[in-house]
Amino acid sequence: MRWAGPDGFEADDDAGRIDxxxxxxxxxxxYWAKGVPREVVERAIAGSxxxxxxxxTGAMVAYARMVTDRATFAWLADVFVLESHRGHGLGRxxxxxxxAHPDLKGLRQILLATADAHELYRSYGFTETPPGLMxxxxxxxxxxxxxx
Numbered sequence: 001m002r003w004a005g006p007d008g009f010e011a012d013d014d015a016g017r018i019d020x021x022x023x024x025x026x027x028x029x030x031y032w033a034k035g036v037p038r039e040v041v042e043r044a045i046a047g048s049x050x051x052x053x054x055x056x057t058g059a060m061v062a063y064a065r066m067v068t069d070r071a072t073f074a075w076l077a078d079v080f081v082l083e084s085h086r087g088h089g090l091g092r093x094x095x096x097x098x099x100a101h102p103d104l105k106g107l108r109q110i111l112l113a114t115a116d117a118h119e120l121y122r123s124y125g126f127t128e129t130p131p132g133l134m135x136x137x138x139x140x141x142x143x144x145x146x147x148x
Contacts, residue, residue, distance in 0.1 A: 001102075005093040008056040013101065015050050019060040026063070026080050031115060033078070044078070051098045053081065053090050061085040064094045066110075070103045076112040091120075099124060 003011040024041040027033040033041075044065065053062025062081040068074035076098070081090045099110070111129075114121060118128075 003097050005053065005097075006089045009061070009088065009090055009093065010054050011051050011062075011094055011097045012054060013049065013051050015045060017054075017060075018045050018050050018052050018063070020045060022060045022082070023063055023078070026082065027078060030080070032113070048077075049074075049098075049101065049103055051094055051101070053094045055085065062090045062094045064098050066098060066101070066104065068104065068107070071106075072108045074104055074107055074110045076110060095124065 001013050005011055020038065020042050023045065024036070024038045027036050027041055044067075048065040048067050049070070050065045051063070052060045055061050062085065064079040065077050066074045067077060076095070079091065079095060081094070098104075104110070110126075111134075112121060112126065
């Protein structure tokens with residue numbers, strides 16, 4: 001499904017159109033997935049509801065994905081806009097389009113993790129979880145992405 005965005009940009013949920021090289025290139029230097037191997041990125045794309053943001057030439061310049069069962073729960077992850085295309089409202093366009101996706105209607109809960117965009121996500125209705133509610137098994141990324 002495709003959606004028209006600002007300044008001639010569009011969003012598309014066709015996983016076959018996602019440019020894994022662009023996603024990997026961004027994520028491997030991000031604070032949340034530093035050093036992630038390309039094969040891990042490709043598996044994440046394959047197992048998620050993806051939304052790519054594309055410029056007028058069809059080049060992928062933004063991305064977001066939902067890890068979801070499409071029935072009760074989703075996790076918003078890996079939201080980014082390439083630095084060269086920031087300032088056009090693409091981040092908001094991609095996030096709002098993904099949150100309104102028909103496959104996500106009626107979910108009981110959508111979660112995300114962020115170190116620096118709390119105010120942005122509050123504008124969509126996200127709130128911080130009560131202390132003690134969320135738990136996690138965490139693996140340090142150095143070990144997680146280490147190649148044997």
